[in-house]
Amino acid sequence: MKALFFNKPGIENLIFGDYELPDMREDEVLVETKCIGVNPIDYYTVTGIHGENGPAMKINPYPHIAGSEISGIVKNKGERVNNTIKEGDRVIIYNRVFDGFCKYCINNHQTLCENGGMIGISRNGGFAEYIIVPQQNIIKISDELDWELASGLPIAGLTAFNAIQESGLKSKDNLVIFGGSGNTGLFCTQFGKIIDAITISLSTKPWIKEYGADYVLPIDENLKEKISEITDGAMADVVINSLGEKTWAKGMEIAGKLGKVITFGVLTGGNLFTDGRLLYNKQITIKGTTGGSVESLLNLIEMAKGQNISTRIWKRYSLEDSRIAIEKVFDKNKEGRIIIENY
Numbered sequence: 001m002k003a004l005f006f007n008k009p010g011i012e013n014l015i016f017g018d019y020e021l022p023d024m025r026e027d028e029v030l031v032e033t034k035c036i037g038v039n040p041i042d043y044y045t046v047t048g049i050h051g052e053n054g055p056a057m058k059i060n061p062y063p064h065i066a067g068s069e070i071s072g073i074v075k076n077k078g079e080r081v082n083n084t085i086k087e088g089d090r091v092i093i094y095n096r097v098f099d100g101f102c103k104y105c106i107n108n109h110q111t112l113c114e115n116g117g118m119i120g121i122s123r124n125g126g127f128a129e130y131i132i133v134p135q136q137n138i139i140k141i142s143d144e145l146d147w148e149l150a151s152g153l154p155i156a157g158l159t160a161f162n163a164i165q166e167s168g169l170k171s172k173d174n175l176v177i178f179g180g181s182g183n184t185g186l187f188c189t190q191f192g193k194i195i196d197a198i199t200i201s202l203s204t205k206p207w208i209k210e211y212g213a214d215y216v217l218p219i220d221e222n223l224k225e226k227i228s229e230i231t232d233g234a235m236a237d238v239v240i241n242s243l244g245e246k247t248w249a250k251g252m253e254i255a256g257k258l259g260k261v262i263t264f265g266v267l268t269g270g271n272l273f274t275d276g277r278l279l280y281n282k283q284i285t286i287k288g289t290t291g292g293s294v295e296s297l298l299n300l301i302e303m304a305k306g307q308n309i310s311t312r313i314w315k316r317y318s319l320e321d322s323r324i325a326i327e328k329v330f331d332k333n334k335e336g337r338i339i340i341e342n343y
């Protein structure tokens with residue numbers, strides 16, 4: 001099959017060419033890829049470093065195919081695969097590798113599995129014509145869900161959905177989202193609106209209002225004052241901030257009393273300096289989240305059917321050009337998601 005792969009980390013080492021599919025195990029499924037979302041994690045995988053000054057990624061196997069946010073069609077399956085999975089099914093792929101029996105998995109925390117990993121990192125990913133995955137990672141979707149939205153659900157959608165759920169956000173709460181125009185940010189905005197929160201997206205991109213943001217503000221020296229005006233001095237009940245060390249202190253400043261500050265990423269570095277006085281004087285809760293459970297992904301798919309969730313695509317690339325897609329992940333002019341189509 002054709003795939004984008006690398007023999008050693010580095011964008012310059014990416015090769016688009018023939019890659020031999022390994023033999024499929026009895027409990028595995030062969031999926032023909034259709035639409036693959038491109039996320040920061042793919043960039044980190046290809047460069048081999050998890051973010052600015054971050055640790056080295058543990059990548060397996062080599063030569064390696066990255067790509068963690070995948071939708072496609074079932075083409076074949078092993079002998080022990082459940083009857084509910086059939087050739088021709090439209091599916092998305094739950095991107096966490098998990099054993100299903102450790103103390104975390106049995107409590108619905110597959111992202112924390114003791115023997116876990118991630119599709120696209122600890123096994124081959126989706127920047128290819130085909131991918132083989134364990135049957136437990138196959139999540140069926142209906143015909144109503146288009147490929148573009150479907151491909152955004154396993155990482156960006158699920159991570160945002162889980163973070164909002166874990167925050168305990170309620171109707172009329174003040175929600176502030178850093179990186180509002182990003183893959184996760186745009187989903188957070190929409191989930192905030194579904195809950196009927198006052199949704200404040202921090203971004204330079206005014207079009208986030210089309211996705212339900214009540215306010216779109218730049219991250220500048222007036223931010224605290226503007227949030228205070230909007231919230232009548234109460235400040236944010238929930239802050240979603242996965243932009244890392246460069247904006248962390250601002251997120252703590254704009255959190256209100258009993259506020260929750262949630263992070264699932266460290267885009268600008270992992271050293272999150274926290275002024276302890278802000279933390280205890282306002283009784284703030286800081287919470288880390290990562291991805292979401294299989295159950296949450298199923299709930300999200302149900303919600304995507306009924307509610308008006310949408311996605312915004314900035315650039316579309318063919319598999320052949322997927323190297324350019326990865327290079328564009330941190331483009332300052334990014335105006336929505338980057339996807340790879342294999343139609």
Ligand SMILES: NC(=O)c1ccc[n+]([C@@H]2O[C@H](COP(=O)([O-])OP(=O)(O)OC[C@H]3O[C@@H](n4cnc5c(N)ncnc54)[C@H](OP(=O)(O)O)[C@@H]3O)[C@@H](O)[C@H]2O)c1
Nearest residue numbers: 040159179181182183184203204242264265266267290291
């Ligand atoms: N743990 C998990 O399961 C998980 C899952 C998904 C993502 N993540 C992490 O979450 C973070 C966000 O991911 P994403 O996919 O939403 O990223 P993204 O699509 O690249 O969006 C990030 C947004 O942040 C803003 N931004 C970028 N650099 C900035 C800077 N230096 N200062 C201020 N704002 C900046 C930009 O928005 P504006 O131009 O609009 O300001 C950008 O669109 C990443 O660190 C990612 O690795 C973690």
Ligand SMILES: [Zn+2]
Nearest residue numbers: 099102105113
């Ligand atoms: Zn487990």
